[in-house]
Amino acid sequence: MRYVFYFVSLFLAINSIFAAITVFREKRDIAATWAWLLVLNLLPGIGFIIYFFIGKKISKEKIFDIQAQESIGMPELVEAQKQMLLEEERLLSKKQDTEDSKEITNLFLESSESILTKGNQVEFFVDGKEKFKSLIRDIYQAENHVHMIYYIFHNDYIGNMVLKALEDRAAAGVEVLVIYDALGSRALKLASFKRLIELGGRVETFFGSRLGLINFRINFRNHRKIVVIDGKIGYIGGFNVGNEYLGMDKKFGYWRDTHLKIEGNGVLALQSRFIMDWNAAVPTTPLEYEEKYFPYIPRKGETNLQIVSSGPDTEIQQIKKGYIKMISTADESVYIQTPYFVPDEALIETLQIAVMSGIDVKIMIPNKPDHPFIYQATLSYAAQMVDVGAEVYIYENGFLHSKTIVIDGEICSVGTANFDIRSFKLNFEVNAFMYDPSVAKQQESYFFKDMEKSRLLTKEEIENQSKWVKFKQSFSRLLSPIL
Template identity: 65%
Template sequence: MDIISALFWITILLNSALAIFTVFREKERDIAAIWAWLLVIIMLPGFGFVIYLFLGRKISKEKIFDIQSQERIGMVQLVESQKKLIETENLDVPESKYQDKTFELIQLFLNGNQAVLTKGNKVKLINDGNDKFDQMLEDIRKAKDHIHVTYYIFRGDSIGKKLLKALEDRAKQGVKVRVLYDPVGARVLGKHFFDGLRQYGGQAEPFFGSRFFLINLRLNYRNHRKIVVIDGKIAYTGGFNVGDDYLGLYEEMGYWRDTHLRIEGNGVLSLQTRFLMDWNASTKQKTIEYDESYFPFSGLKGDTDLQIVSSGPDNEMHAIKKGFIKMISMAKESVYIQTPYFIPDEALMETLKVAILSGIDVKVMLPNKPDHPFIYRATLSYAAELIDYGGEVYIYDNGFLHSKTIVIDEEILSVGTANFDIRSFKLNFEVNAFIYDRVLAQSQVQLFKKDAAQSFLLTEEIVDGYSTWELFKQQFSRLFSPIL
């Protein structure tokens, strides 16, 4: 027994020492993430290292450089082209009650993310999956030159096959069709799912890593973006993926409440650039060269000014998170947030608390059912903390809420792929539209109020009624929030 005991303690000490060495050797890692990974590796000797191998390692410097080099190729062309329409040194700031602050937000994205302000777009808010796919499939069937598609989740169910059929039909007619899918989100697809598309001249490639799930050492860095660009003239982005669950056809999830955008105008060109950069970073043998046919400037299509902002683990700027912080700090009256996961880092949580204590009406809406139970428990813990400071948290009770929106003072709106959580801010590749349009912002507020009528308010009494076991699970889950 003495030998077994000695071996046990030697194993624990060696595991702990290796854990410290392994986690701390990677520079520029967030302190909270360091402690979370140490907890995982020490609590799960041996197995914790396997988890870390697949989920914990940062992107190598070589890979970061490679992605950034691709970005420079695409971004230089975009910025130079759009300078024909916009003098970035003298931006025409959208009319606002806080003119200077709006200018600061625009400059934040321009300087930190090279996100050009595009003016005069026509933007439609879509909040139902059937409406989204009906409209998008109609647009795809009219494509004449190219169709570019990126989705995080792409299922081979009825809507997945319907979309694939529409893409195949256009490829048969000589339209250039390219599909970029995330190897984690599309892991359930059979390896021959896109064979027909390829047979007709289309292309389908995994983003940033092997499509073989079990050997993909970058699977923690997910392309969570959803982008569809049709002929460089129409684009879609937002929360909907491709699957029958997004049409509300999964009984266990119920009605699927999400938010998506259909964009016409020069904002499409920013999403086009984002797709081309992602494609070139993923497909070394099939890279796309800059071509004016991909950037057909269309002039003014509507009244909406917007910026397309992207973020990911390839860049320490965390532009979308900084945009949220700036928006919340700008608010004079109200902040409305919808998100399926509410796991803010310390900076965002403090910004929300400051807003609440300053008299700003802060409302957050969350789903009433988890699609990831571990993450949901951490979400409830942060929600309870927000309530303690006077914020309002609504629990959507009409199915599953997957919408990712934030609107301030019924003036500025953000819709995109980023959840209000650390994973979206630091680990996922995301894209959001920041929209300067009172009409759309007010429409989103009305949608929020409509959803609130199908929700219940999470009160202090409900939180106080949590059992000791439930509170333990919430706090335990919260320990791992920096790496969830």
């Protein structure tokens, strides 16, 4: 037994030394550093296996490959808009040109070179059946190209409906390019696209691996959902492609999400984002600027918007900074919907300051998890917000997957980024930030309708939780920087 004790002690000592070396060799924030040290020391040996799959950062070479992709069609417009701001010329219409919207616009121009696009028409989809009905109809009407990115693409009823439409267009000579995420669509086989590829379509995985699930970049996912049709119609939001998004999964029931259909110059920014992602995924045969990808689009509506991207290829965390800026400029209200509420210190402090300043802060989360560990952390942070006076609503009409924020009924955002550390630091995300009171009011109205199907999380409910429930929440929160 003495030798066993010596062996175990030596093993644990060596494990602790290598844990420190492993974690400190890569630059990361303090919270994530401590979380990984905890995992590596609580799970000797096994923790390193977990780390090599989900803890390693993207290699400098791969980061360079991603950052090197030119923002095709955008740089000149960015510089022109920056010059307009310097000369104090109006970027937004008089109706939408508030001091807050001007500051947010400038933030995105500087941090992510996101141009402000004017004259867009925006249509909301909060139901999967309506979203896919519109999407499939628009695909069938494509004349030049269909460009598509989805985090999840299932080989099921709705997946086959979308695939059939893509095959139809490829057969007609339309350029069809599809990217799906290797982890999000891990059950999908490339063979599912065999006919599409035979008809001339091209399909690529993002951060895939020749060894299947043995993938040391598994922690960095392309969580974006983008469709661009003929450079004139764009889709962006929370819906992936799968039967559960139609409410056909008994586990989740009705699927409540938010998606946008954009017609106008905002589509050109979505197109640029798609081309950068395609060129990063397929660097050997990159797409180049062509007029067919960036056609002239006449004014379609009154909505001004910016398409903002973020990802682990940069430390800026553009979308998170946008959320913080929006919340900090609120005068009356902040309404948030998110399936995962795991904010970092900066974001939760900004929300707390808003509440204590008299701002009406309402946060809506699901009543059930699709990722149980993350949901426990969500409940912990939700309880913290209730404690300072925010209203937290738990949606009970199915599963809430919507990722939205609306400020003062004037400025709003819809996209793929959740209010969690993963979306801010580890996933490749994209959001539409819109400066149009009529659109913001519409988004606000959806929030109020959802409140009717939700219950208010009270301090009494939180206080009456069992010790085991509180332990699960606290432990999940402790690991939240690496969830």
